[in-house]
Amino acid sequence: MTKEVVRVEAAIERALAGKSCAIVSSGDPGIYAMAGLVFETCKVKGIVIMPPASAPEAADDKNVLRLEVVPGIPALCAGAALLGAPLTHDFAAISLSDLLTPWELIEQRLEAAARSDFVIVIYNPKSKKRNWQLGKAQEIILRYRDKKTPVGIVSRAMRKKQNIEIVTLDDMHTAEIDMQTTVFVGNSTSSQYLDFMYTPRGYAKKYQIKS
């Protein structure tokens, strides 16, 4: 975390000195990534920021920092695409990292998402030091969801050592999971078909697909 603060401060300093500067994140910079910290830092430091195109009359104002977030493909989209289509209906993204968030709040979110039948995307499921949170998450979700619910597990999506597995909720803890893994817990309508996992958008009967 401290290194991230240093990176952001260095980038802002260079940008204020007149250089074009980019902070690079993997995935999408706005989802559990660096973009938030840039805005937080500018606010704390009282730096005036503007989107690239607004207020053209301020184009030469050296006290104004032009800031643009370039969206990318987040792990939740890359992983979902490799699994099939687990996110075609309402979903909740929850990080299990309790470094900056109290565990009680994470538990409350898991419980709320499980009870209301959201597909659940779990970020930061496990690290070498944080190894019990995923088991606890599984326990909470099992209170509300069938143990045979499909769970898609994707590590290093579209990179070297990519790994894709589809398991059941009660087997989730047996899969290969680390900090570069995203876990997709299906809702009550999600299903596995061959090597794919998907969530139907609504009620199949309404679509009238002919078999």
Place this chain on the structure above:
Amino acid sequence: MTKEVVRVEAAIERALAGKSCAIVSSGDPGIYAMAGLVFETCKVKGIVIMPPASAPEAADDKNVLRLEVVPGIPALCAGAALLGAPLTHDFAAISLSDLLTPWELIEQRLEAAARSDFVIVIYNPKSKKRNWQLGKAQEIILRYRDKKTPVGIVSRAMRKKQNIEIVTLDDMHTAEIDMQTTVFVGNSTSSQYLDFMYTPRGYAKKYQIKS
């Protein structure tokens, strides 16, 4: 909806006849889009599908359909990037369309997400025929969240007639909103800074940003 079924069936028919065929969605094909329907249709019709690279020994098998989902940048990332960084912490995506989902379930999800302090991304907030759901969503969220909570509203992100607004939760209903709008309701820590909206990843004090 019926037209979407026809499109998917036509694409599958062509692909089974040996032609390469793509179904194009805006945004990401797996988020409230067409990918789920493709898998659902293949399952109902009993078509054998495989990822492009698996089982190379089946490469010439005409009964096997090779299926690849190419991820894209969903409206929730494109919109978030234009607003700043509203999704840097846990969030829930909820569609207000009750065409295929009972309104009671949508309400339950809104309530659960509001109560557990998720940032809430609302898809399909309003159409000409569905005009009361967003007001009801606002009412539910206001039970748990301050009326001054920032709400980012993005229509046609990165397209013609793009529109970006940041309002407060109690003013949400006054913004320009239609079916091409995505609404981002901040959590209890989200804030507006100048023309941007962001959600800090954790607790600012832990970052030790120097002012």
